[in-house]
Amino acid sequence: MNQIQETKSLLIFEEIKGSSKLIYRQHKEDETEEKVFIYKVTGDTYEYEFDGDAIKKIVFEGFSDLPGIIIHYGYGFQEKSLQNFFKYRITGDQINKLVITQDSTSRKSRKTLYLRLDELEDLLSEINKEQRACNDTKKILIKNYLVKVNPSFSFDHQETNNNKKLILRNLNQKLIDQLTADEIETIGKFYINAAQKYKRADLIKRMSFGLQKNAQILTLQEIIAKYETLLDSNSAESEWQSFFDEYITLFDTRYAHKLDYKNIATGITKYPDLVLVDIYGYIDFYELKKSGMPLIKYDSSHKTWYWTKDVAMVISQASDYLQKAKENGLSYSSTIKKITATEEHDGLEVNIINPRAIIVAGNSKMLNSELKRDHFKNLRESLKDIEFVLYDELLDRLKNLLDSIKLG
Structure with a gap:
């Protein structure tokens, strides 16, 4: 075995075995003079030892010298991220052998992965650009922060958009x-x-x-994810009010404006949960109750179903809103226009002609028989200018709307 090279900390040795050369390293400070095998050269093929979880050897085929992407003294790839990936992220059920070539195409054959050297070099170039861009971004963020803390720092504020490829990839x-x-x-x-x-x-x-x-x-x-969470937990009326107040103009595009109805003189002390103006200027009143609210009860003497007390009260409230709105239509319209006026706009022109009330309460699980469903259908269709919507029906509408947008 002959010494063929010396570095600051290593001695490199060569051993000839038949038609092959075996290359070893030895640390100068190693008193035992242990020699560690690095790679074997046979013709234009290098078999390089690799300490990966699955990959134990990297083969370089068709080379007159060991490529620069690998450390010639052992230890694996020059690029740390490439080294760590092939060492720790590759499992034995994926590949157990890596072959790097100059001519053949990159491919996977059983548990052997073939990679072209020029493609690997392009990858390393992209990795290096990414790292430089990341380091530049870090410097910019630090400078921007310091200028924000104290404008006397002589740094110019910069936007962190210096890597177009990174932005496009994301x-x-x-x-x-x-x-x-x-x-x-x-x-x-x-x-x-x-x-x-x-x-x-x-x-x-x-x-x-x-x-x-x-x-x-x-x-x-x-919206659907939040709606399902509220529905599953049978949330309080106040939580539903907050949800509809925040989102209804987003999922129901009929509506263009929400009104603070408490600022409008109504002649009643109870206010709707939500007052909305549609794109044509017409008013809708919303009453929101719990999704677990009982809907109908059975009258055994007449063998029929009727509204529960709670639902009857909600219907009565909704009817009262509609009646007061019709009686005071002109003054309501004038007041709404006044309170919604701004410096740039005259205010909303609303139509209080046949306003609607929408009650959202209960769910279809309560209607667990065909008879119940039929009677509920008859009861809600008998309501004048009042639409009764179950919470899970509204959820189905939202999901159908999402599907139609995806397909559109």
Whole structure:
């Protein structure tokens, strides 16, 4: 065995065995002079020892010298992230042998992975660019923070958008799933501005439509998830009121405005849970009760079903809202216009002609027989200007709306 090279801390040895050369290393400070096998060379093939969980050897085929992507003294790949991935992230049921070539195509054959050297080098170039961009971004974030803390620092504020490829790679479904509706809107504004760069109306229209569709899907998915949580827990009326107050104009596009009805003189002391104005200026009153609220009771003497006391009270309240609104239609319209006026706008023009009341209460699980369902249908269809909606019916509407947007 002959010594063929010396570094600051290592001695490199060569051993000839038949048509092969075996290369070893020895640490100078090792008093036992232990020699560690690095690789074997046979013709233009290098068999390199690798201490991976699954990969124990990397074979380089068709090379006159060991490529620079691997450390010639052992220890694996030069690039740490590549080293760690092949060492720890590859399992034996995936591959147990890695072959790096110059000519053949990259592929997987049984448990052997073949990779082209030029493709690996391109990958390493991208990794290095990513790391440099990441380091640059870190520096920018630190500088921006210091300027924010004390403007006397002589650093210019910079935007952290210096890696276009990184940004484009992250524009995928996984990112969309994590974004809120407000964040989608922020991206949308950038999206439209970017489209205007090319002064193409067809491109702007297509991009705007796609953005709107994705924003609707994301918003509805978020709303449905929250709705299901409230429904499963039979939430209090106040929680449903907060939910509808925040989201109804998003999932029911008929509505353009919400009104603070308590600011309007009504002549009654009880107020609707929600007052909405649709896109045509007509008013709807909402009464929201619990999803577990009992709906109907059986009258054994007449062999029929009737509204429970709680539901009858809600219907009575809703009827009272409608009656007061009709009696005071002109003054209500005038008051609404006045309280919604701003410096730039005269206020809402609303129509209080045949207003509607929508009661949302109960769920279809309570109607557990065909007879109950039939009587409930008859009872709610007998209501004048009042729509009675079950909570799970509204959930089905939301899901159907989401499906139609996805297919559109």
